[in-house]
Amino acid sequence: xxxxxxxxxxxxxxxxxxxxxxxxxxxxxxxxxxxxxxxxxxxxxxxxxxxxxxxxxxxxxxxxxxxxxxxxxxxxxxxxxxxxxxxxxxxxxxxxxxxxxxxxxxxxxxxxxxxxxxxxxxxxxxxxxxxxxxxxxxxxxxxxxxxxxxxxxxxxxxxxxxxxxxxxxxxxxxxxxxxxxxxxxxxxxxxxxxxxxxxxxxxxxxxxxxxxxxxxxxxxxxxxxxxxxxxxxxxxxxxxxxxxxxxxxxxxxxxxxxxxxxxxxxxxxxxxxxxxxxxxxxxxxxxxxxxxxxxxxxxxxxxxxxxxxxxxxxxxxxxxxxxxxxxxxxxxxxxxxxxxxxxxxxxxxxxxxxxxxxxxxxxxxxxxxxxxxxxxxxxxxxxxxxxxxxxxxxxxxxxxxxxxxxxxxxxxxxxxxxxxxxxxxxxxxxxxxxxxxxxxxxxxxxxxxxxxxxxxxxxxxxxxxxxxxxxxxxxxxxxxxxxxxxxxxxxxxxxxxxxxxxxxxxxxxxxxxxxxxx
Amino acid sequence: xxxxxxxxxxxxxxxxxxxxxxxxxxxxxxxxxxxxxxxxxxxxxxxxxxxxxxxxxxxxxxxxxxxxxxxxxxxxxxxxxxxxxxxxxxxxxxxxxxxxxxxxxxxxxxxxxxxxxxxxxxxxxxxxxxxxxxxxxxxxxxxxxxxxxxxxxxxxxxxxxxxxxxxxxxxxxxxxxxxxxxxxxxxxxxxxxxxxxxxxxxxxxxxxxxxxxxxxxxxxxxxxxxxxxxxxxxxxxxxxxxxxxxxxxxxxxxxxxxxxxxxxxxxxxxxxxxxxxxxxxxxxxxxxxxxxxxxxxxxxxxxxxxxxxxxxxxxxxxxxxxxxxxxxxxxxxxxxxxxxxxxxxxxxxxxxxxxxxxxxxxxxxxxxxxxxxxxxxxxxxxxxxxxxxxxxxxxxxxx
Numbered sequence: 001x002x003x004x005x006x007x008x009x010x011x012x013x014x015x016x017x018x019x020x021x022x023x024x025x026x027x028x029x030x031x032x033x034x035x036x037x038x039x040x041x042x043x044x045x046x047x048x049x050x051x052x053x054x055x056x057x058x059x060x061x062x063x064x065x066x067x068x069x070x071x072x073x074x075x076x077x078x079x080x081x082x083x084x085x086x087x088x089x090x091x092x093x094x095x096x097x098x099x100x101x102x103x104x105x106x107x108x109x110x111x112x113x114x115x116x117x118x119x120x121x122x123x124x125x126x127x128x129x130x131x132x133x134x135x136x137x138x139x140x141x142x143x144x145x146x147x148x149x150x151x152x153x154x155x156x157x158x159x160x161x162x163x164x165x166x167x168x169x170x171x172x173x174x175x176x177x178x179x180x181x182x183x184x185x186x187x188x189x190x191x192x193x194x195x196x197x198x199x200x201x202x203x204x205x206x207x208x209x210x211x212x213x214x215x216x217x218x219x220x221x222x223x224x225x226x227x228x229x230x231x232x233x234x235x236x237x238x239x240x241x242x243x244x245x246x247x248x249x250x251x252x253x254x255x256x257x258x259x260x261x262x263x264x265x266x267x268x269x270x271x272x273x274x275x276x277x278x279x280x281x282x283x284x285x286x287x288x289x290x291x292x293x294x295x296x297x298x299x300x301x302x303x304x305x306x307x308x309x310x311x312x313x314x315x316x317x318x319x320x321x322x323x324x325x326x327x328x329x330x331x332x333x334x335x336x337x338x339x340x341x342x343x344x345x346x347x348x349x350x351x352x353x354x355x356x357x358x359x360x361x362x363x364x365x366x367x368x369x370x371x372x373x374x375x376x377x378x379x380x381x382x383x384x385x386x387x388x389x390x391x392x393x394x395x396x397x398x399x400x401x402x403x404x405x406x407x408x409x410x411x412x413x414x415x416x417x418x419x420x421x422x423x424x425x426x427x428x429x430x431x432x433x434x435x436x437x438x439x440x441x442x443x444x445x446x447x448x449x450x451x452x453x454x455x456x457x458x459x460x461x462x463x464x465x466x467x468x469x470x471x472x473x474x475x476x477x478x479x480x481x482x483x484x485x486x487x488x489x490x491x492x493x494x495x496x497x498x499x500x501x502x503x504x505x506x507x508x509x510x511x512x513x514x515x516x517x518x
Numbered sequence: 519x520x521x522x523x524x525x526x527x528x529x530x531x532x533x534x535x536x537x538x539x540x541x542x543x544x545x546x547x548x549x550x551x552x553x554x555x556x557x558x559x560x561x562x563x564x565x566x567x568x569x570x571x572x573x574x575x576x577x578x579x580x581x582x583x584x585x586x587x588x589x590x591x592x593x594x595x596x597x598x599x600x601x602x603x604x605x606x607x608x609x610x611x612x613x614x615x616x617x618x619x620x621x622x623x624x625x626x627x628x629x630x631x632x633x634x635x636x637x638x639x640x641x642x643x644x645x646x647x648x649x650x651x652x653x654x655x656x657x658x659x660x661x662x663x664x665x666x667x668x669x670x671x672x673x674x675x676x677x678x679x680x681x682x683x684x685x686x687x688x689x690x691x692x693x694x695x696x697x698x699x700x701x702x703x704x705x706x707x708x709x710x711x712x713x714x715x716x717x718x719x720x721x722x723x724x725x726x727x728x729x730x731x732x733x734x735x736x737x738x739x740x741x742x743x744x745x746x747x748x749x750x751x752x753x754x755x756x757x758x759x760x761x762x763x764x765x766x767x768x769x770x771x772x773x774x775x776x777x778x779x780x781x782x783x784x785x786x787x788x789x790x791x792x793x794x795x796x797x798x799x800x801x802x803x804x805x806x807x808x809x810x811x812x813x814x815x816x817x818x819x820x821x822x823x824x825x826x827x828x829x830x831x832x833x834x835x836x837x838x839x840x841x842x843x844x845x846x847x848x849x850x851x852x853x854x855x856x857x858x859x860x861x862x863x864x865x866x867x868x869x870x871x872x873x874x875x876x877x878x879x880x881x882x883x884x885x886x887x888x889x890x891x892x893x894x895x896x897x898x899x900x901x902x903x904x905x906x907x908x909x910x911x912x913x914x915x916x917x
Contacts, residue, residue, distance in 0.1 A: 034595075093875050094613040097593050105615050105810060184570050184817070188544035191816040206621070207820045252615030271911060342748040343758070362749075362893050452886030454896050455904055457911070459882040476882055478916030479875035480610050 017054055021047060046070075087487035088257055090240045093480035095253040099237075102254040103219050106226055106242070110203065110213035119143070119202070119210040123183055123190060124175035130189055133175040135160075136202070136210055144172070150195050150202070217250075226250060262488035272473065275460040283437060283465040286371070290436040291429055293376045298383025299421070303413075305384070306391045324381030332445040335374045336361070362451050364462030371463055375442055379432075386428055390421045430504045434497050438467045466493055544813045547574045547821060548598040550588075552581040555602050558834035562825050572817060585610065592616050592811045599812040600821065605636040605645070605803040608873040612639050618810040619644055620819055625827050633844035636803040636870035640718065645805030646822045648832060649841040652799040653698055653770045654864035655787045656777070661765040665787035669737055672766075672790040679765040680746045689741065690759065691768035692752035694889035696881055697871075698768055701789050701797030702738045704869065706730035710880060711872050721876035721913050726884060727902035734792055735891065735898045742892045749892055771841055771861045786860035788867070801868035803844065879912035 024047040031040040053059045053066055097105070119136035126132075136143040136150075144153045153160075161171040170177050178186060187207075195202040197212060205211040218227045226235045226242045235242035241253035266272050301320055305313055323331065338345050339360035347357040360370045394417065402412045422429075443449060449464035449472065459477070460469050470493070474486035547566075551559055556578050563574040577598065579587065585607045591597040593616075601617075611617045619642035626634065626643075633647035657665050661679055666672035676688030691698050700710075707730025712723030725731065741747045750758070752769070759767050760780035767773075768789065777784045789797040806826055808818045825831065832848035842858045842865070843849045853859040871877075887905035890896040896904075 093610050093878075096589050096614045096616075101593060102615060181571050184572055185545055187817055188814050191814075204816055206623070206823075207816060251613050253613070265915075269915060271915060337753075340750070340754060342750050343754050359893070362889070362895075450886070450889070452889050454890055455900075456886075456908075458908060459886055461886070472882060477879050477912045479613070480878040482916075 013054060017051060020050065083487045083490060086483055087262055087491055088259060089255055089484050090253075090258045090261075091255050091484045091487075092482035094251075095240045095255050097252055097254050099254040099256065102242075102252055103226070105252070106217045106250060107215070107219050109216045110201070111216050111230065112211060113200065113214045116212045118205065120208065121210050122169065123178045123186065124169075124172045125178050125182075125186060126175055130186075131175075132186070132190060132193065133172045134190075134193070134195075134210070135169065135172065145193075145195050145202075146172075146175075148193075148195060150197055258484070262484050263492075265485065266488060266492065271458045274457050275464075275469070279460055279464055279466055279469050282368070282463070286368075286439075286443075286465055287433050287437040289372050290375045290379060290439070291433050293372060294379035294383045294432070295387075295425075295429060297376060297380040298385075299387045301380065301384045302387035302391055303417070305388060320384060321381045323377050324385070328378055328441055329445065331378065332374060332442055335370070335377075336446055339370050361447050364451060364453070367447050367451055367463045371442065371446055374446060375436070375439070378442065379436075382432075386425055387421060390424045391417070393424070394420050427505075430501055433504070434501055437465070437497055437500070438493065439465070440467045440471065443468045444471070466496070545572060547572060547600065547814055547817060549574065549576045549600045549602070550579050550584050550598040551576060551602040552584065553578055554839050555835065557838055558831060559602075561834070562831055566821060566825050570817075570820075574821075588616050588809070589614055592809050595811060597809050597811055599809055599814050599818045601807050601809065603645075603805065603807055605647070605805065606871050606873045606877070608637060608639055608644055609875040609877065611807070612644065613875055616810055617644055617807045618812070618815065620646060620808055620822065622646065622823065622827070625823055628827065628846050630844045630846065630849070632801060632865065632868070632870065633803045633805075636801060636873070637805055639873075640716075645807040646826055647803045647805040647844045648826065648835050649804045649839055650844045650862070650865050651770050651772070651802045651804075651841045652861060652865035652868045653701065653768055653789075654799070654860055655766055655768060655789050656759070656773060657766040657785050657787060658759070658762065658764060659783040659785055660762070665766070665785065666790045668791045668794075673741070675765060676741060676746050682745065682748075685758075685763050687746075687748060687758065687763060688765045689747055689767065690750060690755045690764050691747070692755050693749050693892055694885045695752070696884040696888060697800055699735075699738070699888055701768075701799045702734040702792065703731040704734070704798040705792035705795045706733045707795075708732075708734060709869075710877070711874070719872050719874050721874060722910075724880075724906050724909050724913075726880075726909070727899070727906045732898050732902060734797075735902065737792060739891055739898055743894055771857065774857060775840060786857040786864075788860065788864050796867045799864060799868045800871040801865050802871055804839075804841070876913050876916070879909050879916070883908035883912070 024043060028040055028043055031037075031043065050066070053062045117138055119138045121137065122135045124133040124135070131147070134145040136145065142153050142155060143150050144157070144159070159173050160169045162168065163170040168177075183190075191204045193204065200212045200214045202210050203213050214230070216228060216230045218229055219225070220227065224237045227233075228235065233244050233248075235244050235248075235250050237243075239258060240256045242250040244250075304310065305317055305320075310316075339347075341347060341357060341359050341361055344360070346360070351357055358366050360366050398416050398420075399412060402416060407415070443463055443465055447461070447463055449461040449468045451462050452459065453462055459472060464472070470486070470489040474482045474489060549559060556576060559576050563576060566572065566574055581603075584601050584603055588597055588601060588611065597616075603611075608617075622629070622634075622643065629647060630650065633650055634643060637643055637645040637647055655665055662675060666675055672689070679686055679688035693699070703709075703726065707725075708728055709725040709731075711719040711721055712725055714720045742749065755764075755767055755769070756773055756776060758764050759773075760776060760782060762782065771786070774784075774786070789799070791797070806822050808815060808822070812818055827845060829845070829847045829851075832843045832845040833851065836843045836848060836852050842852055842862050849862065853862055872880075883905040887896075887901040891898050891901045
């Protein structure tokens with residue numbers, strides 16, 4: 001029985017592997033024809049490794065690690081390396097193409113000279129090859145194009161054959177006339193034909209005409225220079241754009257490595273350093289207050305819910321978890337509406353109580369206050385859930401002993417519940433801190449980092465935290481998206497959070513204690 | 519478990535194949551369009567396929583995704599041949615080298631010049647425009663029988679209707695919103711970017727704090743300062759208007775379908791003149807562009823010139839998009855609807871919203887200063903001076 005089962009499993013394995021290999025071969029040919037050799041090499045290596053691991057007995061243990069490793073490389077390692085790589089480039093609006101693509105595009109720019117002419121045309125094709133002959137007509141002058149060469153001919157030329165004598169040419173040597181339907185199918189090839197003609201070239205202009213064009217730019221590889229033939233200007237590659245000595249740039253620019261420039265910009269730009277301290281302090285306040293308030297409320301609720309004498313516990317639990325279950329994207333926007341200064345419900349209630357209205361979105365203090373409240377609402381259910389779990393693990397014996405010793409409720413909480421719960425929840429609180437440190441969603445959805453600050457040197461708003469502020473700098477400033485700058489920012493923010501978290505762990509000794517208690 | 523992982527591996531690989539295979543290919547047109555355009559394009563597609571025998575594939579994308587995905591997919595050869603987009607994308611698309619110029623030939627005369635101007639970059643035209651939009655004055659005919667022609671009458675109407683106790687407002691516009699506020703800035707001579715001698719925009723000349731801009735904003739700010747106009751966002755504005763609590767609001771034709779649905783007796787008019795000058799709103803133009811990485815440029819061009827630039831398609835696009843056409847034969851027919859005539863009139867005085875990439879530096883600082891001004895935290899002049907200083911810094915940092 002097990003013999004058959006093993007063999008069957010083996011067959012299934014071989015079957016899946018062979019499908020995988022077939023797909024790999026197929027995509028390898030595609031990658032090969034598209035000259036993507038790096039991806040091709042990776043594909044071949046990965047396929048070989050997969051085959052080896054799943055077929056060889058020696059590599060048996062590896063087969064369990066492989067899928068995990070594969071996804072870790074794909075989803076964790078690769079993005080990190082890519083971010084580091086991008087942070088050293090000028091990748092962003094205006095610089096997204098590769099240098100070769102840019103040169104190619106600029107070299108293919110043609111203009112119509114003043115003496116340009118339009119030709120009507122008929123196209124002819126060898127039956128089984130994609131070789132074309134084109135008969136161009138300009139008034140009563142005829143030109144025949146075969147194999148990139150052009151010659152002026154007359155209609156009496158012997159190569160032109162009119163089979164049915166209707167005045168239309170049906171064949172040129174062995175090239176057969178393309179009727180409109182076939183012409184359209186061959187258009188994508190025909191449009192790329194460039195015929196040298198004196199100093200100019202003849203190229204397809206539209207469905208119905210060829211025209212005389214002139215090339216505007218020529219690339220000289222040895223000097224890395226693009227020469228504007230029309231205006232007699234040289235452009236040299238400089239920081240991702242071809243730039244003339246006058247500083248004029250040719251569009252588009254290209255993607256290139258710019259060394260530490262993004263980091264230097266971050267450190268020296270007074271648009272960053274100016275509001276940095278203010279933003280940094282508020283980021284800390286925000287993260288700390290968020291963790292403390294949500295944890296305090298969450299733990300309080302958990303202790304209440306943990307009381308066996310409480311009726312309708314399940315009902316309360318469901319109600320209290322609701323904020324966590326709702327997508328923050330929606331609930332933050334609802335809060336924004338509730339807190340609208342002019343027409344929001346909260347202010348209307350305050351007004352009906354004659355308490356005046358509070359500028360929730362217009363004042364920095366109230367905006368921050370509102371954000372803490374919103375994040376409390378959003379975050380306490382999570383803290384409540386994890387606290388509920390942790391409370392279960394505290395032995396009732398301890399409380400019993402405390403009760404015998406005459407401890408009050410507060411003393412029991414302070415000396416038993418809190419220390420024990422912090423042991424297991426410490427690491428979670430620290431990760432919650434790191435999460436809120438970068439909690440872009442809530443900040444941005446509520447007030448987009450606003451309100452603005454009077455007389456500020458940059459658009460950094462009153463509730464902007466580091467991540468939302470740098471988002472503005474990288475994506476809503478300058479020339480649009482600046483992925484290079486954004487990547488260097490995220491690396492720096494990563495370092496800041498890493499250091500803070502490290503100190504937190506170190507200081508609280510959280511990880512060690514967990515180990516002891518496991 | 520092992521099989522599960524292997525099948526996931528297979529799936530992952532399969533996805534990478536589909537990405538390779540569905541690249542734009544020769545002899546087939548791939549179009550990216552948003553949902554409002556799909557229906558019309560599908561009928562054009564059928565026509566094109568039967569007449570030309572060339573297959574057309576239309577992929578639906580969210581409007582904003584079309585621009586963003588172009589930057590990622592077009593350079594790797596996976597982009598479309600044609601995209602449907604807005605003229606303010608032009609700066610990013612051209613400076614990224616993602617779209618290529620088109621030729622309208624004789625058909626150019628059939629389009630409003632302002633629409634072609636919006637899609638021009640240097641000497642080249644980069645799109646076939648199909649619709650135009652600009653903000654104007656939408657008024658509730660039950661409260662405001664005749665739309666005001668100048669700012670003084672406008673002010674009187676606003677003061678008469680506004681009654682905060684009963685939540686009635688004479689005038690509302692979304693704030694802080696530079697786009698909607700621009701007419702007040704431009705009326706007396708404010709501008710975003712000055713022009714170079716060759717007609718291109720000069721990012722080093724920002725005119726948001728010149729005398730004209732300050733004058734216009736001061737007139738607007740008076741209404742806020744005296745409490746006649748509430749400081750609200752777009753959603754609040756439209757919901758107040760559809761409740762019949764507002765006499766006039768400043769926004770564009772995109773708000774009209776909701777008003778229709780709510781049964782409001784509304785009209786669309788040009789904004790009141792300020793100091794005898796017509797307010798010049800930002801004009802937005804939508805159009806069809808051809809990818810620089812298309813392998814079928816001639817076909818794409820033929821598709822646009824012959825199948826999009828005709829009255830039938832343009833009317834179809836107008837009916838599903840509810841923005842006035844810029845193709846003159848279609849625009850004339852659409853203008854029989856007085857709302858559309860109003861939008862066209864408003865747009866006729868407008869100026870195309872700058873599409874150079876530096877425009878990205880402008881919005882935030884401008885919006886911040888509007889908020890400070892209209893919530894009475896700062897005076898008009900210092901706030902706008904500060905905004906311009908911020909904008910100049912941001913632009914210099916990117917150069």
